[in-house]
Amino acid sequence: MGFFTRLARGRRAAAPTMLAAMSTIGAVTRNATGESARAMRTMRERIGAVRTVGRRANGEDDMGGFFDGVRGGASNTTTKGRFAGFSAHAVPANGFVGEDDSAPVNPFKIVDEELRAIGERMRAAVSSDIPALSTASEYFFKLGAEGKRVRPTVLLLLASAMTNGVMTTANVGWRETDHAPAHQAPADVRRRQQRLAEIAEMIHVASLLHDDVLDNAATRRGLRALNLEVGNKLAILAGDFLLARASVTLASLRNTEVIELLSRVLEHLVAGEVMQMTANPESLSSMDHYVKKSFYKTASLIANSSKAIALLGGHGEESAQLAYEYGKNLGLAFQFQDDVLDFIGSDSLLGKPTLGDLKEGIATAPVLFAVEEFPELSSLVERRFKHTGDVQRAHELVKQSQGIERTKTLAMQHCDMAIAAIDALPPAESAYANHCRRALKELAKRAVHRSK
Numbered sequence: 099m100g101f102f103t104r105l106a107r108g109r110r111a112a113a114p115t116m117l118a119a120m121s122t123i124g125a126v127t128r129n130a131t132g133e134s135a136r137a138m139r140t141m142r143e144r145i146g147a148v149r150t151v152g153r154r155a156n157g158e159d160d161m162g163g164f165f166d167g168v169r170g171g172a173s174n175t176t177t178k179g180r181f182a183g184f185s186a187h188a189v190p191a192n193g194f195v196g197e198d199d200s201a202p203v204n205p206f207k208i209v210d211e212e213l214r215a216i217g218e219r220m221r222a223a224v225s226s227d228i229p230a231l232s233t234a235s236e237y238f239f240k241l242g243a244e245g246k247r248v249r250p251t252v253l254l255l256l257a258s259a260m261t262n263g264v265m266t267t268a269n270v271g272w273r274e275t276d277h278a279p280a281h282q283a284p285a286d287v288r289r290r291q292q293r294l295a296e297i298a299e300m301i302h303v304a305s306l307l308h309d310d311v312l313d314n315a316a317t318r319r320g321l322r323a324l325n326l327e328v329g330n331k332l333a334i335l336a337g338d339f340l341l342a343r344a345s346v347t348l349a350s351l352r353n354t355e356v357i358e359l360l361s362r363v364l365e366h367l368v369a370g371e372v373m374q375m376t377a378n379p380e381s382l383s384s385m386d387h388y389v390k391k392s393f394y395k396t397a398s399l400i401a402n403s404s405k406a407i408a409l410l411g412g413h414g415e416e417s418a419q420l421a422y423e424y425g426k427n428l429g430l431a432f433q434f435q436d437d438v439l440d441f442i443g444s445d446s447l448l449g450k451p452t453l454g455d456l457k458e459g460i461a462t463a464p465v466l467f468a469v470e471e472f473p474e475l476s477s478l479v480e481r482r483f484k485h486t487g488d489v490q491r492a493h494e495l496v497k498q499s500q501g502i503e504r505t506k507t508l509a510m511q512h513c514d515m516a517i518a519a520i521d522a523l524p525p526a527e528s529a530y531a532n533h534c535r536r537a538l539k540e541l542a543k544r545a546v547h548r549s550k
């Protein structure tokens with residue numbers, strides 16, 4: 099019986115309960131509205147139970163014995179037969195020399211070569227022989243305009259964090275750019291996972307192009323927004339074109355479950371945007387509505403792509419669900435910290451004016467918490483801060499309330515849940531996989547400790 103199979107059998111009793119507790123947006127909302135500490139305790143206990151069962155099932159602790167001969171040894175290549183030819187992952191570039199829990203981990207550095215390679219692929223994927231279309235669709239894929247590429251970084255790290263020996267690219271230069279055409283089915287797992295990272299980034303950029311038209315934005319990624327450069331019509335069509343090209347790549351994966359997950363993301367992005375745009379006064383003051391919208395707009399893409407990465411890696415439903423939980427909670431933690439920074443950040447650090455949400459008529463978590471202390475805020479929320487002085491008054495009341503602190507706590511809770519999901523994965527099968535898990539946890543911490 100394989101290592102993962104033994105582990106999965108051991109975990110079976112506890113895991114469904116935990117997953118049920120973790121996976122609903124309802125649970126997130128309850129966290130937001132007062133039962134947070136209890137919900138977190140319960141989840142930690144459940145994850146703890148899963149891990150205990152996991153250890154008992156295979157007779158080892160997380161790492162004990164399993165990586166002997168790997169940790170600190172001259173060779174990082176595992177001796178397990180099914181990892182034959184897996185040394186490119188066990189001895190990666192980018193400064194990784196073995197697992198040392200105290201050494202700082204740089205998530206972006208681990209994947210920088212692979213990011214460069216998929217950046218090159220994306221530039222090819224979004225070009226067109228129609229000059230105006232090419233100019234528009236290539237705009238945010240040019241060197242220097244690519245942004246932080248957080249989504250591909252998370253997805254590639256997750257792919258490596260969950261390696262179980264099914265990857266076959268170790269010997270075929272998986273860090274080099276894959277020049278195969280988008281419609282051609284990639285032969286191996288890592289290439290398919292890289293394509294998923296491309297798809298997620300292309301969907302993200304498409305959604306930003308559409309969003310900037312809807313918001314009449316002037317800047318994006320330090321550049322003039324595309325809508326200002328080429329007009330609304332071409333900016334929208336460029337977004338559609340990116341989605342079309344992403345769809346061809348998605349089809350090349352020949353995996354209907356993954357296609358379904360990513361199609362669901364598109365639905366969620368549109369739903370979240372329309373929820374925000376059309377909320378009635380009651381919904382505008384509802385934390386449930388707010389958290390659901392945030393999931394749709396911000397967290398669904400990374401949650402569903404994370405699950406897709408796990409499925410493409412050949413992992414079972416339980417591990418895939420943990421990948422989903424990591425992505426979902428990372429996305430929500432990121433969004434809630436964004437809400438905090440919109441109140442307490444600095445214009446120059448953020449690259450955009452603070453209080454942007456209030457000015458756009460959107461009540462985010464700090465305001466919704468503040469309403470509980472200052473009910474007079476309700477009417478301002480319901481009229482989307484449209485009257486003269488509303489933005490300033492709302493800002494004053496939020497500052498006097500616990501709203502910002504409570505939102506920070508909420509972000510921290512989601513950061514903790516993201517970390518707990520990584521910790522609940524079956525034990526890492528290589529020191530490198532473990533290193534990538536540390537990087538994923540580091541990303542979750544950075545999401546809530548950032549100031550921009």
Ligand code: FPP
Nearest residue numbers: 304305308309313337364367368371395396
């Ligand atoms: C940023 O919101 C926008 C999104 C995260 C998603 C927008 C989704 C759509 C416009 C629906 C269409 C979707 C596709 C796939 C074409 P924001 O305005 O709150 O953040 P910002 O400050 O980055 O603009």
Ligand code: MG
Nearest residue numbers: 309310313315
């Ligand atoms: Mg916007």
